[in-house]
Amino acid sequence: MASCLILIGFMGSGKSVVGRKAAASLGWDFADSDPLAEKAMGMTISEAFATRGEEYFRSIEETVVLDLLDQAAAAGVGMVISLGGGAVTIPRVHQRLALQPLVVLLDQDFDVSRNRTQNGRRPLAADPVRFRELFEARQGVYRELAQFTVDARGKSVKGVVADVIRIARERTQTT
Ligand code: S3P
Numbered sequence: 001m002a003s004c005l006i007l008i009g010f011m012g013s014g015k016s017v018v019g020r021k022a023a024a025s026l027g028w029d030f031a032d033s034d035p036l037a038e039k040a041m042g043m044t045i046s047e048a049f050a051t052r053g054e055e056y057f058r059s060i061e062e063t064v065v066l067d068l069l070d071q072a073a074a075a076g077v078g079m080v081i082s083l084g085g086g087a088v089t090i091p092r093v094h095q096r097l098a099l100q101p102l103v104v105l106l107d108q109d110f111d112v113s114r115n116r117t118q119n120g121r122r123p124l125a126a127d128p129v130r131f132r133e134l135f136e137a138r139q140g141v142y143r144e145l146a147q148f149t150v151d152a153r154g155k156s157v158k159g160v161v162a163d164v165i166r167i168a169r170e171r172t173q174t175t
Contacts, residue, residue, distance in 0.1 A: 003028070003172045004072035004079045005164070006097065008142055009106035009152075010135055011085040011125055012116035017157055018106060019082035022164040028078035031071075033087060036064045045084075049123035062090045069096050078172070080164075086124070086134075088141050097145045102171055104164060105146035109153045110135055 005022070007015040016032050023030035034045060037060050041048050048057045065087050072079040087093050097103055113135065117125035125131050143149070150163045 002072070002075050002078050003102060003168065004069070004075075004081065004100065005102045005104060005168050005171075006100055007080065007082045007104055007106060007164070008088055008097070008145060009085060009108060010113050010138055010142070011122050011131075012113035013085070013106040013108035014116075014152060014157060014160060015082040015085075015106055018152075018160050018164055019080045021157070021161045022168065023078075023080035025161065025165050026078060026080070026168055028080050028168075029075065030080050030082075031068050032082045033061060033065050033068065034082075034084045036068070037061050037084070040064055044121070046121060046123050054123075058086070058090055061087055062093055065090070065093050066096060069100070078168070080168075085138070088138070088145055094141070094145070101147065102168070103146050103148075104167055105142045105149040106152050106160065107142075107149050112153075 007019045009015055019032065020030050037057065038044055040060050040063070045057060061084060065083060068081050072081060088097065110132070114131065124134060148167050150160055150167070152160045
């Protein structure tokens with residue numbers, strides 16, 4: 001079975017950028033759940049929250065992530081999958097992630113996450129109090145699911161990508 005490395009972490013931790021670069025270096029496929037959910041909904045995540053509500057978005061996100069995990073399991077090449085920061089809170093996604101051997105948490109500083117999410121594209125980043133509550137509330141589930149944690153604090157994207165690649169190589173050589 002081909003390897004599948006899944007990046008989890010809070011909004012603004014760098015999952016998409018790091019995932020894309022790590023996949024390119026490894027020669028693996030890359031998939032990002034947010035743009036796939038937007039494609040499936042035919043609207044942006046902000047529009048979905050505003051017009052249909054968070055529950056609707058989570059139902060689409062669930063389908064997208066479960067499909068991606070199925071695809072990765074069937075694929076002949078390795079795959080890096082970057083998940084939206086809240087995907088881990090969806091019960092069926094959580095159950096599936098708990099069975100995955102290569103879940104990597106990008107651990108980022110609160111202030112960096114906050115600064116990177118001020119472009120209006122993330123509905124759950126609009127309210128600073130809610131954003132902080134979510135940041136704190138999610139730490140437990142991220143740590144529960146991750147076999148590896150990359151400390152991204154104060155590190156360049158290049159450095160974080162190098163850490164992720166090292167984990168992928170070590171893990172796939174020995175398994
Ligand atoms: C969310 C994270 C976002 C996106 C949506 C909700 C969350 O993805 O899925 O805005 O609940 O943490 P990123 O983590 O890629 O920003």
